[in-house]
Amino acid sequence: MKKKLLLSLLSLSCITFFNFPVNAEIQNTANQLYEKANKENKNKNYDAAIEDFSKAIKLKPTYTDAYNNRGIVYAKKGQYDKAIQDYTKAIQLDVNYTDSYYNRGLSYYYKKQYDKAIQDYTKAIQLNPNDLDVYYNRGVVFSKKGQYDKAIQDYNKAIKLDPNCLDAYYNRGFAYDKKGEESKAISDWKKSCSLGDTETCTWLKDNGY
Secondary structure (H helix, E strand, O other), X not given: OOOOOOOOOOOOOOOOOOOOOOOHHXXXXXXXXXXXXXXXXXXXXXXXXXXXXXXXXXXXXXXXHHHXXXXXXXXXXXXXXXXXXXXHHHHHHOOOOHHHHHHHHHHHHHOOOHHHHHHHHHHHHHHOOOOHHHHHHHHHHHHXXXXXXXXXXXXHHHHHHOOOOHHHHHHHHHHHHHOOOHHHHHHHHHHHHHOOOHHHHHHXXXXXX
């Protein structure tokens, strides 16, 4: 069976107010631009969103959320190098910015820089060990590298955090299948089917399972 795609979730953060004295009018304008850009992003007006995030950053060069979210828009446009630059800037401003590690890891994945993706996902897990999406995505990367035991470990963790995560069952089944453990693979695919994965249900039926 074909392995499902990596989760495309990209976290948007709420406004972070600046932790040092600033001109209130400038701060308010930057925040308004930030909110406007988020709405433009939601409406898929990506160029307008980038423009307004950039204006907010120009007003407040330490606006970590604006860097992160502009990176998200660049990633949606397939401009992964620019996205990585923005995530890296956000991380430089806040070394504990979990969302930017996650998002940068996703961009590295799409650039096929799998080791860098794993490194960022691992850091995100260190900062937030209860985020099932990060375990799931790191599992996908491990699977992409042929490291199926490590992939299975991450899918196990994702399933422990959410027993109804059908994609984790499906992809764990894929990893088991690659390891030649067919019975475990079929068991996971049946579980994925029972959780609503109709495509997998069809495959199982067509192949006599």
